[in-house]
Amino acid sequence: MVKRFFEWVIGPMGRIAVVIVGMFVFSLAAFGVYQTQQNPKPQPIQFPHNLHVGLGIQCLYCHPGASKGPSAGLPTISKCWGCHQQIAKTQTSPKLKPLLDAMTNGTNFVWVPVAKVPEFVHFNHRPHIAAGLNCENCHGDMTKVTIAENPQVMNMGWCLNCHRQRAGDDEAKLTKLTDCGTCHY
Amino acid sequence: MSKQISRRDFLKLATAGAATTAVLTGCGPTSRFVDREPYLKMPEYTYNGMSTYYATTCRECAAACGLVVRTMQGRAIKVEGNANHPVNLGKTCARGQATLQGLYNPDRVENPVKQARGAQLSQETLDWNAAIQIVSDALQNTDPSEIAFLMGMAPDHLFDLVSDLANAIGAPAPVRFGALGMFEARATLSKAAENLFGKVSMPFFDLENADVVVSFGANFLETWLSPVAFTRGFAKMRRGNPERRGYFVQFEPRMSQTASKADEWIPLRPGTESLVALALGRLIAEARGGAVPAAFASIDPLTVASDAGLKLETLERLAQTLVNAHHPLVIPGGAALGQGNGLAAAESVLALNALLGNFGLPGGVFVSPLAPAQDAYHRPASAKEMADFIAKMKSGGVKVLFIHGVNPVFEMPKQFGFAEALASVPQVISFATFPDETALAADYILPDHHGLESWGYQRAVVSAKPVLSGAQPVVTPYFNTRATADVFLAAAALAGGKFAAALPFADEVAFIQSKLAGLVGEEGFFAAPEINSFTAYFQQYGGWWTNDPSLATPSAASAIAKRFTPAAAEFTGEGEFFFLPFVSPTLGEAGANKPWLQELADPTTTVMWNTWVEMNPETAHELGIENDDVVQIVSEAGGVEAPVYLYPAIRPDVIAMPFGQGHTAYGRFAAGRGVNPADVLGVHFNEAGDLAFAGMKVEVKKTGKKKILSRLESRIGVYGEGLEKE
C-alpha cells in the first residue's frame, strides 16, 4: 500500500499533486507574510510634519501630553483649526479639504497612531522628557518626513539598550530602569 | 523593492511586529485602550492618558455616598469615594464600586421606545420630541387627580421637581417606594420615633462613639439605611478608642453578615424582640437599683427568656454589660421590625435607649437633622400605602402612571398584585434606565441617563450633618437617553399654561440651581456669595453640608413612660418554619444586572450568581435534606424553589432567603437567575403599615432536584465534606 503510494507519488499524477500541495503551502506562507506586510491604515489627512516643524511649531504644541503624562496625544481638530482658520489657503487648498469638511460637519479625525508599543507595555512620556530626551531621539527627525513614520523598531531590546546606557554605573538607576515592573504590569 | 524598501517597509514590519507580538503574547482584540478619544473638542485641561476626576453621588442605593469618578478621555473608569463627603468619607461599598457596570451595561435601554407592554424590550424607537409630546399629552389630557407618579426611594431633585409639578397641577403627591425600605421597615422606625419623640423624623444612632452596642436585627453593615456610614461607625466603635474595644451584641434569629461581626450573636425566637428589649430594660433597671420605669414594669424576664429561647443568665449578663458601659447603644432594625409587632419592637428598643440615658449623648440616640433645602422629613411609602396605591390603580383611579427609579413588579410581593394593577392603568410611562420588569410592562420607556451621566442632588438619609449630595455627569451620555427632569420640563413647557408656570426652567440644571439658591451664603463646607460660584463649588466638592453636626436631642420622658402591652408577634401561615427574607448584602435590590456583583461571594455563605435557602444543618438532617437539594418554600402566597445551603448559624426553626435575584427581565446577567423570595410573602402589615415580611411561617418541601450552588468557599476545607470522620 505504502509502496503503491510512493509509486503514485513518483508518477505524473503524484507530481501534480505534490506541486498543488506545495503551492497551497506556499500560498499560505505568502498570505502570512502579506498579513504582516500590510500598509498601516492611511492617515485621514496627509499631514506634512516637515512643513509644520519648519514653521517653528514645537512638538509639544500639538502633542502637549508628552511633558505631562503617559501619552503625547494626537491633536483634535479644534487644535488644527486654531491656526488654520486664520490661513486663507485652508479654504481653497484641496489637500486641506478634509480639515474644512470635518470642521463644517463637526466630525473628528481618527488619526492612525504610528509609534506604538504593545498593550502590555506601559510607556510614560513624561519621565523620558524629564530625563532630557528629545522627541527626535525616538521618533526621528520630523523635519525630514511628511507623514510621521516610526524610525525605530520599538521592541524591548531597543528600550533596554538605552536604559542600560543611560543608567551607566548608577546601580540604583539601573535597577529601576531594568526592573520588569517598570513597564510591565 | 530594491533601494526603496528600507525605511518604509521596515516601519511596516515594525508596526506589524508590534501587532503580532500583541496577539502572540496575550493581549488581543479587547484592548485596554477602548475608543477613548470621543472628544470632538477636547477640554483644555484634558490630556490623553491623564485622568480627570469628577465628584458626584452614588445612586446605587438611597444613602447618598459621595463619589469621585476617575474618567479618561470621556470614559468613566473607576469609582472612588469622596474623601470630604460626610456620609462615606472617601469609602465605598461593593455596589458603589460596580456602578460602572451599570453605566456600561450591555443591556441598557438605548433609545426611547414604544414598549406597548411587550415581553421583550421593544425595538420600536421613538424620537425624543415625540416622546416629550407623549408626556406632555399625558399631563394635559388627564385629570390631574388621575395622574400618578411612582418614584424610587432617593429624596433627590427629581422628586422635588415632580412634587412641585404635582403640587402645581393638583395631582397627588408622588409616591416613593423601594424594596430596601420595605425590607428595612423604615416606616416602622420613623413611626416609632414619631410616637415617642412626637416628631416625624428618623432616629440617628451614634454608633461611632458607642462602646457597647446591642442590635435587634439591624443589619447596618449590609444594606440598612446607610451601610458605608455605619460600617465606618462600626470600625470607629471597635477600634477608634485605643483603650477600649467596642463590644457588640446582635439579637437575630439568623446570623447575618452584621451579626457575624458581633462579639455575641444571640439567636432568639422571631417575634420576641420587643419582649427581650423590655426584659433587658427591667433587668437594667433592677441592676441599677431604684424604681423600674413604667415601660418595663409589666414584663417578666424569666418568661421572656423561655419564650425567646434564651437563657436568663445571658440577659442578666448583657444587662450588666450595658449598665457598666460608658456609652451603651441599642439599635432596632431589619427583620425585628418586619413582624406583626414590629412597631412595638422599635418602640421598646428606643425606650431601652431612653432608660440607658443615652439620648442626646455621644454614642447615643438623636433625631436626624433635616437635609439642606428640605422643609420636612419625607419617608418613603410604607407597604400599606403602596397597597392603597395599588387599590387605586385597580379601581381605575389612575389613568396615567409615571414610573421612575423603582421596579415594583419585581420588588413588591406578588400578592400585592402590582402587575395586575398596572394592567388596569391605561397609560404607563417608564423612565427606566434598564429594561426591568416594570419597564417592560409600560407603554413607553423614555430612558433616563445612568446616575453617572446625570445632574442632580440627593439628601443623605442618615448623617449627623445635614448633607445635600451633589451629582453631575462624569461622562457624556453613552446612549440616546435623556434626563427625566428635562423630559418633564420640556413636556411642561410644551403643555404651557399651569404646567409651564409650575416649572419655569430652561433645563434641569436651572431647576437645581433654583433649589440651591436658598443655600447661598449659608455657612457650610464652603460658602459662596452667589449662585453661580455656589453651583461650581457644589459640583467640585460633590455637595454641600454643614461643618458641624446639628443633631437634636429627643426627650426621653415620654419614651420611658410609655406603657407597653408586651406580646410576642403573631405569625401567619401554617408551616413549621419562620421565613426570613433579607436583602442580599452584595446585590442589594437592584444589583443583579452587574456581573461583578453577581460574582462577589456573599459574605457569610460565599454563594455567587444564585439564590439559596439557608437552613440549619440539624433541621435539614432531620428532614433528609442535603446541601444543594432544591426545596420548595410554600406559603399561602405561593411557592418558590431554590437550593439549600446548610447554614450553621441559623435557628433550627427559621429558614432564610436572600432577596435580589429572581428577575425575569433586567438584562442578561439578571434574567432567569435564582428566585425571588418576595413571591412567598403574603400581604400582612404591622401597626406602622410596613410589610410584616418576617411574620410568616412556611412549609419546606423536598423536590428531589439538585442544583449545585457556586460557592467561593471550599466544602472540603470549611465543612470537611467528602472526608470520613477520623
Place this chain on the structure above:
Amino acid sequence: MAEEKSILAVFSDIDPAADAIEQLRLLGVHDDCMNVISGIPVTEAMLGRPSQWTNVPRLALGGAAAGFLVGLFLAFITPNMYTISVGGQPFTPVPPAVIVLFEMTMLGMLISTFVGVFFDSLFPNYRPMHYVPEISDGKIAILIECLPPDEQKVRDVLKQLGAESVEEAEAQHL
C-alpha cells in the same frame, strides 16, 4: 596503480577465516591490506587481528568537555546578562547549576559519541563499496587489497582453507 585489484573471500565460519588471515600474513599480505567484514561483531582476538584504533572515546570526552562549557555558560553567564531576582535566591546558585552542568555534560558527551561513530566510520557513505549481501546472513568476508604479486597463491590458499567463494571484489551499491 590502475592494476590494483581487491579480492573478496567469503567464509561461512570463523575458524577458516582466522586460519586464512594467518596464512595470508605468511604470504606477505600486510595486516593493513586486509579487512574483515562480518554480520556479527567478531572480535579482533578471534581472528588474530591487531586491535582497531577508534576515536570514539576521545570524541566523547571532548564532547563532554564542550557540553560542560555550554552548561557553565547557561548556568553562570546567562543569568548575569539580565539580572533578575527570584525568591530571594542568588542569581547563580550552585545547586541548580550542578543539574544544568550535569545534563549539558551528558548531552554533549552522548551527542559527540554518536557523531563520533559517524565520523570514525565515515558514515553516511552511499558510494559503491566492496560488499556481498550474504555477509548479513552470517558469512565472514575477508577483503584483501594491495595484493602481492603472487595473487594466484593467495587465491589458492583461500580456496584451500574453505572459502566459499574467492572473487575479485566488485564495488556495488549497497
Place this chain on the structure above:
Amino acid sequence: MADRKHHTSHEEHLREQRLMLDPMPRGKMNEMVMEAMHTTSWKFWLVFGLLAAIVAYALFYKWGVMILEGLGVAGVNRPSYWGIFLVNTVFWIGISHAGTFISAILRVFKAEFRRPFTRAAELMTTFGLVQAGFSIFMHMGRVWLSYWLMPIPNQRQLWPNFHSPLSWDLLAITTYLLSSTMYLFLPLIPDLAMARDRTPDGTWQKVFYRTLALGFRGTEGEWTHLRNALNIFAFAIIPVMFSVHTIVSWDFAMATRPGWSSTIFGPYFVIGALHSGMGAVVMVLAVVRGTMKNMKYFIRPEHFEAIGKLMLIISMAWAYFFFNDYIVQWYGGDKWTKELLHWHEAGPMGWMWFAMLIFNVAIPWATLWNKKWRSTPWLIFIVGMLINVGMWFERYIIVPISLTINRMPFTWRLYQPGIEVWLGIGTLAFFILLYMTASKLIPLIPVWEVQEGQMAHSLKKYGRETVVTVSELE
C-alpha cells in the same frame, strides 16, 4: 545408554527453553525477522486505522480546541492547577525508563536474557518520551510560546530561569530524548543493513533502509566504533535516566506543598518509573509474541520469567520507598501533611489509594513469586497492566488529589477531569500507533545481538550435570 538418553533430552529441554542455546542459522533468523515485519493482516490495518482516527480526534482536534478556547475546557482549577496533564507526563516518562533499564543496565551487567527485546524496550523509551512531551506541552496555557523555555539567544538577553525545576526538566527530558533516540539508532544500524540486504531493489523500503543503514558493511572498524560507542552509551545513559525521573520528582519535591516536599521523592519516582516501565515492557512483549509472526522463537517464557523476577524485586523496592515516604510524612505530624494523608485514604478518592497498593504491591507479590505463573505470558500481561494502572493511580494521587489539599483550606476543591481525558487517550493511542508503525518498519529483534549471544553460549558437562556456560566475547 539410558543415561545418555537422559542427557540428550535434558539438553534438548534446555535448548527449547533458552533462546541462547537454540541457535539458528543467521540467514534463517534474518528471514524470520523480515517475515515478521512484512506479514501484516487486515486486523493490523483495522487497529491501525482506528488508532489513527483516535489520535486525529482525541489528540490533535481536542488539543486544537483547547488551544483556541483556553484551558477552561479542561478540568483543571484552583487548587488542582495541573490535573491529569502532569499525571500523564510523569506516567509516560516512567514508561520510558524501561527501555534504558533493559538495554543499558542489563547490558552493563551482561544479563543475557535481555538480548531479544532490547530494541522493543528502547522503542518504548523514545515513544514514551514523545508522549510525555505532548502531555507537558498540552498543559501549558500558551503553548505557542513554549520556545521561550529553550535557551535561545535573544535581543533582550533574557534567558530561561535555571532556578526553576521545570527548566531542569526541560533540559533533562531533551537530553534523555536525544540520547535514547541515538541509543536506539546505533545498535539498529547493522539490522538496518541486514534489512537493506534483504530488500529487493526498486522498492521504497530499499531506499528507506539504504538511507538509514548509512552504508554500514560490518567492517572491523565499524564494529569497533559501534561497540565502543555502545559501551559509552550504556554507561552514560544510566545516570541520565536516573536524573530524568529524579528531576521530574523535583518538580513536586521542590514545591512548598504538604505531601510533596519530600526528600525521598527522587528515588521513589525512579523506582516507580521502573515499576510501570517493566510492566509496560511485559505487556508489549506479550502482544508482540502473540500477534507477530515468528516471535515465539525469539520471545520465550524464560524472558517473561526473568522480567517477572525483576518486577517482583522492583515491586518490593517500590513498596519500601512508598512506606518510607509515608511514615516520614506521617511521623512528622505536620498539620497539613496529616490532613493530606487523611485525604488520600479517607477522601472521596480513597479507593484509588487502596487500589494503588493492591495493584502495585499485593498483586505482583501474590503472582510473581511463582515461576510458572510469571512465565505465563497472558498472566504476566495482566499483572503488568494492573501495575501500570496502579502506577497511573499513584501519579494521580500525587498530582490532582494531593493538590486538593494545601495550606489554604478555603480553596480546597475537587478536581473533575475534562477534555484532558481525551488528550490522555490520544497520547496512549499515539504511543501504540507509533509502536505499530515501527514494528512494520524496523526489525523489532536485534538479530546481531541475538546471534552474538548465541555464539557465546554453550553447554558444558560437569560430571553428570549439563550446565550452560557463557563466554565473554569482548
Place this chain on the structure above:
Amino acid sequence: MTVDLNKLHAVGAIAEAAEGKWGMVIDMDLCTGCQACVAACAMENNIPYVEEEDAGYGRSMHWIRTERFWEGEYPEVKISGYQPMLCQQCGKAPCEPVCPAFATVHSQAEQLNLQVYNRCVGTRYCANNCPYQVRSFNWRDYQDSRVRPEITILANQFNPDVTVRRRGVMEKCTFCIQRIHKAQDKAKSEGREVEDGEFTTACAQACPANAITFGRIDHPESLVSQLARSPRAEHHLEELGTLPRVTYLKEG
C-alpha cells in the same frame, strides 16, 4: 533606600532586606467581609468575571478574597473573622524561582512580586507553589469581545493603566503597582518623595471599615509600619519563611 539583592548571596542578608518597601496591614477585627475591596480591585485591575459554573469550580479570578471559617456548633457558632487573602508580596516568594520563563519575578526597585503577563507561558507552577493560593489563571478568554459580546461595551470601563489579560496567563494582586508608579512619577515631577497616605491601593481605598492600610513598610513612622508593630500583628503561614509583606491584625 533600596536593598540591592544583587550583592546579597546569602539567605541571612535577604532576611535582612525582608521588610521590603511596600506593605499592607489588614485588621481582621474591622473587616466586615463586605466585598467592597473585591469589587474595587476588580474594577481597578480589569479583572474578568467568570460566570456561575466556573466561579463555583474554583476558577474565580478575584485577586483578593475574603476567607471565613465557622467555629463551634449552634448556637455558640461564630465566624472566625473575615480574612481578606491577597498576594502577600513575599520577600522570599516560593512562586518566583519555579517559573521557567522568568514571568514572575521580584522587582528589585519596588520589592514586589511581579507578574509579567506577556512573558507568561502558562505552566501554572507558580500557582501550585503559592502557599496562599492567591494566583488566578485565565482559564478562558474572559475578556475577549469575540467570545463575550458584552465585553465590547463593558470594556469602556477598563483601566488603561492595567494590561487586559487573555487566556493562558497567570495573574495576581500587584499592590496596584500602576498607582505606585503614578504616585512616584507625580512626586518626582514635583521634586519630592511620595508621602505616606498620598495614594493607596484600590482595596484599601474602598474599604468602608478602614481595615486595610497600605504604605511604606520600610519607613518606621508610616502608619502601616506602626500598625504592623501592633501586638495583634501576625503573618499568615509565617513558618514557611516566605517573609510576607501583608500583616494581619488578629481579633481581640
